[in-house]
Amino acid sequence: MALKGKKIWLDGEMVAWEEAKVHVLTHALHYGTGYFEGIRCYALEDGRSAVFRLDDHVRRFFDSGKILGFPLPEAFGQIKNAILAVIKANGLKECYIRPLAFVGSGDMGLYAPDNPIHVAIAAWAWGAYLGDEGIKNGIRAKVSSYTRHHVNVMMTKSKVSGNYVNSVLAKAEVKKAGYDEAIMLDADGYVAEASGENIFIVRDGHVKTTPLTSILPGITRDSVLTVARDKTYEVQEERFTRDELYTADEAFFTGTAAELTPIREVDNRKVGERCPGPVTLDLQQTFFDIIKGRDKKYARWLTYL
Numbered sequence: 001m002a003l004k005g006k007k008i009w010l011d012g013e014m015v016a017w018e019e020a021k022v023h024v025l026t027h028a029l030h031y032g033t034g035y036f037e038g039i040r041c042y043a044l045e046d047g048r049s050a051v052f053r054l055d056d057h058v059r060r061f062f063d064s065g066k067i068l069g070f071p072l073p074e075a076f077g078q079i080k081n082a083i084l085a086v087i088k089a090n091g092l093k094e095c096y097i098r099p100l101a102f103v104g105s106g107d108m109g110l111y112a113p114d115n116p117i118h119v120a121i122a123a124w125a126w127g128a129y130l131g132d133e134g135i136k137n138g139i140r141a142k143v144s145s146y147t148r149h150h151v152n153v154m155m156t157k158s159k160v161s162g163n164y165v166n167s168v169l170a171k172a173e174v175k176k177a178g179y180d181e182a183i184m185l186d187a188d189g190y191v192a193e194a195s196g197e198n199i200f201i202v203r204d205g206h207v208k209t210t211p212l213t214s215i216l217p218g219i220t221r222d223s224v225l226t227v228a229r230d231k232t233y234e235v236q237e238e239r240f241t242r243d244e245l246y247t248a249d250e251a252f253f254t255g256t257a258a259e260l261t262p263i264r265e266v267d268n269r270k271v272g273e274r275c276p277g278p279v280t281l282d283l284q285q286t287f288f289d290i291i292k293g294r295d296k297k298y299a300r301w302l303t304y305l
């Protein structure tokens, strides 16, 4: 089904959904010179809606632009307000928000420093990224044959559009083989992240995730780490190998789209005794309590509409 909403924010104006178009010589279309964010807004139990960690997402959006060398022309507050305005303009109580900045048309060729930078913000209702069943009972993952970016090949701390060709290849590879999600190894062979999620493992009650060295600094990852530490789990940000993944008691993905999705199988090996395991379930439950506004301890992460 084709995605269709009411309004899209484009370069400072709210335009009709079908009017938000670009020229075929848009630089980003040829060379991947765009960058984006993925943000969720949730309907709370008290009837209000709130965006989860809005400031952190907007900050990473600005960071991506700085890394690519095409900084956002707008001010921080302008982007924040535009995001909130797009949600309202589309009449959404719960949605996924996609801000995208991209180098537009003008000159062709790799070096086009004077091309304009455009900013678009869209929002739409987006359910469980890896399925409702996946959130509940876990998904089947496979290690992809594609290596994740080396730190000096791509800028992994940014959500640069071009970075995602690597993810698209990996995702298609495992989906066509009958799995739900691709886990990717870094250039040294250690577990890095998934095509669009960060990854955690649990063994003997200890929580481990890959360090930030060569991955996207996930905001959900940070949220789960914060919660795990507050709950006094032993937490390590340390590289781990593929066989450590096979012998983990529990494993799960984190991401704005995927939220907290348990992994029930890796490379046809069952993860742990049961899925979701107790630690995954505990962290997942708290995460859902936070985003739904039930856990007041983390109310600082919510920006009300």
Ligand code: PPE
Residues within 6 Å of the ligand: 037, 038, 039, 167, 193, 194, 195, 196, 197, 198, 216, 217, 218, 219, 220, 221, 254, 255, 256, 257, 258
């Ligand atoms: N790693 C990658 C490569 C990634 O794309 C994401 C988000 C994450 C980790 C988790 O980051 P965070 O959302 O801040 O917790 N992936 C986005 C894109 C999904 C898509 O298919 O598009 C997302 O979840 O919004």
